[in-house]
Amino acid sequence: MFPLLFEPIRIGTLESRNRILMPSLGTLFSMDQKLNERHYRFYERRAEGGAGVIVAGPVGVDFLGAGAICLSLRDDAYIPDFRHLADRVHGKGAKLMVQLFHGGRYTFSFFIDGQQALAPSAVKSRYTGETPREMTLEEIEQVQDAFAQAARRAREAGIDGVEIIGSAGYLISQFLSPVTNKRTDAYGGSFENRARFAIETIRKVRAAVGDDYTVTMRVPGNDFVAGGNTNDDIARFCQLFEQAGIDAFNVTGGWHEAFVSQLTMEVPRGGYAYLAGGIRRAVKVPVIASNRITDPFTAERILKEGFADMVALGRVLVADPDWPTKAREGRPEEIRPCVGCMQGCMDRIFTGQPLCCLVNAEAGLEGERRIPKAARPKKVMVVGSGAGGMEAARVAALAGHEVDLYEKAPRLGGQLRIAGAPPGRKEFLSLVEYYEAALARAGVRIHSGVAVDVESVRRIAPDVVIVAEGAEPIVPAIPGIDLPHVITSWELLAKDPPLGRRVAVIGGGAVGLETALQVAKIGTINAETLEFLMFNRAETDEKLHELLRRGSKEVTVFEMLSRVGQDVGKSSRWVLMQELKERNVRIVTDARVEAIEPDGIRYVQQGEAKREPFDTVIVAVGSKAVRRLSDELAAAGIPHKTVGDCNAPRKIIDAVHEGYLAALDL
Template sequence: MKYEKLFSPITINSLTLKNRIVQSPSHMIYTTYEGYVTDRFKSYYWKRAENEIGLIMTGGCRFDDSGCVYGMMSLSDDSFIPGYREFTDGCHQRGAKVGVQLFHAGAYTKKENCLNGAYPMAPSAVRSGFTREIPREMTLQDMEQLIEKWAAAALRAREAGFDLVEILCSAGYLLCQFLSPLTNQRNDQYGGSFENRCRFPLEVIAALRKALGPDYPLTLRLAANDLVPGGNNLEDAVRFAKLAEHAGIDAIHVTAGWHESKVPQITGDVPRGSFAYLSQAIKDAVSIPVIAANRINDPVIAEKLIALESCDMVGLCRALVADPRWASKAKAGEESLIRRCVGCNQGCLANIFQNKPVQCLVNGTAGRESAFTASRRSVKKKLLVIGGGPAGCTFAIAAAQLGHQVALWEKTDSLGGQLTAAAAPPGKHEFSFLPAYYAAALKQAGVEVLLGQSVEKEAISSTNADSIIVACGSHPKALNLEGLDPQALVSAQDILLGRRMAGRRVLIVGGGSVGCETAQFLAREGSISPDQFYYYSAQKVESPEKIASMANSTRRDIAIIEALPRIGGGYAPGTGWPVLADLKRLGVRSYTEAKILSIRDNRLRLEYTVRDRRLDQTETYLADLEFDTIVSAIGSNPCTQVFQQLQQAFPTKDIRSLGDCQQIGTVLSAVQSACDLALKV
């Protein structure tokens, strides 16, 4: 497809952009702790700047010590200007415009992250549902001083070469807190009515417009629906957007939700482009450009949203973490080579929650672009990779791009390893695109791929490989239960791959991420499908209430049995809650700190523990659970046989193991370790 609209120019105030692609702001923790620019920060953005991005928006930028988060960039004084001037010059030399988002978290600031003795402050002293802390209420003097700092930081941004300044009014941060009746409980002119709650955000806009002058681009990042009960909705956001335009905003970057919202917004279970209805409503109400954001990782979706006039531009965040060349590949018609974000949030959001720099499950070079740019080998090696899963494919691509001659052998007839099973649960379908990407990227990198290739000593010898990388993955652990009919026992992998069909009554042994997602898969299988929901609704087959009831229930009776105190222990921070919420919605039961006592006649006797943490009480109970199927989800063991055999057959050769073959981990850890090894081999 030709993306004629996506790659057409557009103007924001006096700034002309070469296309409609915006890198949305995201906290990366690539600066120093104080917020000074680093080579890592520059290399990350410069890699995207040289690949057809029209406008790069950096992550949030501190300008006040009371409103920051760990490890963010800063323009709080003039000492930061020279470093960021070098950064913006580099973006311009590479063909991209660059903007900065001025950030104040308000009640979303944790006390431990405040600098220089500051304390979190907000419109009102209301306990934050995100930090679980109570900020102090801002005084009128606080507001006046904060506006002065905001405007001063905007002037520093202009002096540092930024082409645009964005005001943050989304995700539940300070200006959202002024707009919301939940967090703004003031009794003065800044609280109460909608007009009063808008007063401070509009004063911020007016102050920055006055400081920057009429021609400098000033944009707003706006939550068009708080997605928090009792908060602001789309109608409120449209009203505020009109006021913001009148106050001097030149474009609106539309997103959704607060951090404490219970509605998923960026995870894989969110259909692509789902929140464009918000940008569409804002666009219909204002005359300035509007940017759509959230879960846009496909250029076809991006082109469609602009063609339908749901937005003027598209904001890509994690899509560009996953593939810095997303835009240049789309422009060149190389869609098969786009390494798509899978919406897992394991290396980005989860790392930020732990104050760690962003990584990416599909892109092991994210945040270390300079290492791979500067490391192309002058001495080429012949490398043989055994295993075509994520670890093997990632290593082969990275090693070939560094200049080595690489061959990859896979014993089955397809690439991807366990990705097919990983893509089966609800919300994980994006993983299914990775094998096709690997095939295209391996071919482009010049890797010789042999499918259906067994590992034999003679064949290995004939390759004359300098190094052999064994990435044979893992296999499920065996579950031995006395008294169980073997026909009633299946592995989670067999369920997810469609090799076996579970009955109506299902017990899942193992409550980690695999067990939870298998339970979700089986529960959804027993409910109505999205297509059925649409058909029943459109054709009015049943009442809306009946259809909703069908969608929120399952025919299956499912229980998870877990030895640990809770289920979902295998998830990275902030990533498992949509699955656990879905299990609750569909009535999946769980038994924790559980021990299987006996099995007889399709009935399992169980001892389990219930803890009441509020009362510090623990009770142990017995349960008799009937079942048709027991699903084993107790983990995996490394496949070490090939590695050991090759070590014995070739004692002098450089042979290394990689991924689950070496140590059971995640796709994220496999991809990261594969890139690590590519730099070392």
């Protein structure tokens, strides 16, 4: 089904059983720079699932470049633990590499005991908000030697290869870019001088490990930073790095401070493969494509069309470690999809919490969480088919219980269908499709279009009831809320009603902002028309950009607080805010709506009464738990479990994990 994806490939002296590489990604499974059982199980599970190569890390080469948040190979004392990791990964048939890491100006001072980070030049970091110290020539040599010694330790540990990180805006990227490299010595200025640090580092690493060992490099396909390196620039650098001894290039997107999203669901599947293609045309060694390669059809296409020789699957393998096996066996419909939400990975890392996953409640807890077979199977009734209800039904059935799932709507999905309705959010619908297929395979009996009350529970007489009623939109007591031109955000997403030209959105949380964005996209040019106009050069670039950004609606968001989007994850908020700005969505903060009138709204902002005209008003002030059945069951003395938003409206990740745990506790 995917013949190219499962061809073996040689990278230097390393031979992979397929074209699937799991790249390094932060886990925060430890804060002492050491591997532990949690790491071993995490990587071992991905190897067991069929990945060809696993890149563990990031692995700091010294303290100032990583601090306590990364693993480390800065001392021989770390070798035994990495040898054990290699044995665990090799035991499942995969090859193991480690990513050698130095953050440069991206290193927070509080991770390195309050010391100042090192960088090519003293250019303030937008990522940390701090200004680094310019490296001396002696420090440059010390860091290069640290890379080399870390590589030597990796080889001694039985690891199959090392990857030097030159991407994402970390130290090597900082030397390569004229934005962050303002040096006037041999390491700055000209193209060749900016490449010098990386080339010397590669040569020292190669000298430390020998020619019969795999050394690769992760590079940005484009910095996506104003004044930074383009894809053509990176391709030229890669030619020099290949000559210095690099065996393959893993091509990712831009820097952490890039002006365009790299990993969120707004990025099209395989959307950055073209960057790998630009590098592949310039070098003779294998090239690996990265970022949002979520399904095997996209992965196979990237290989078939010549963009890359391998594909990197990071968060995809967090979501489903068995992705490679399912694809190889022709079962792609069984793959649990990464939806690009960032809720369990990036958002948690940014807040100092260990990695987990919205769709996979076992991720990061391999060995601790598993689905055992029930000693005494029970008759389980699950009410509600949102994320929590479907996960509870799936897990209970896999544990051997007899499961019936009831949903009052005609289709499964609950709020997932609403979440997946706006443009750019359709990945949530892929999760619904996954659950529909998974429930059918597990033998769950589906009863859609069936409302459940206490009497029906008594009649069915299950051993266990799991209630996942979900939530419903809050309708505030504002005068005029019942006027015909007033709708809720849920009604907009579910029914797609006609809207007037001037649209007010009341509520500046995640739902309100995504609602505003959906409305702002109405009347913009579609992809087919854009391709036609671009190919024929029918309009200027400026005009095409305007047609993409400007729709037919004038949208204003009203928020009571001083800041909007406070419930949006850090890794996604800036993307959302940037697009709202680009689409000319007006945001009014510190505004309390007093009344809705037939042709406008009245509100108070910082004590001043104001009025503005609007044709349509959309209410998006949040949701409240629905506990009707739960309360009735409690009153009747019928034991039951509750999961998801009927406990309290939160995120999808909370519903999925609660559903998983509830089903284990039967």
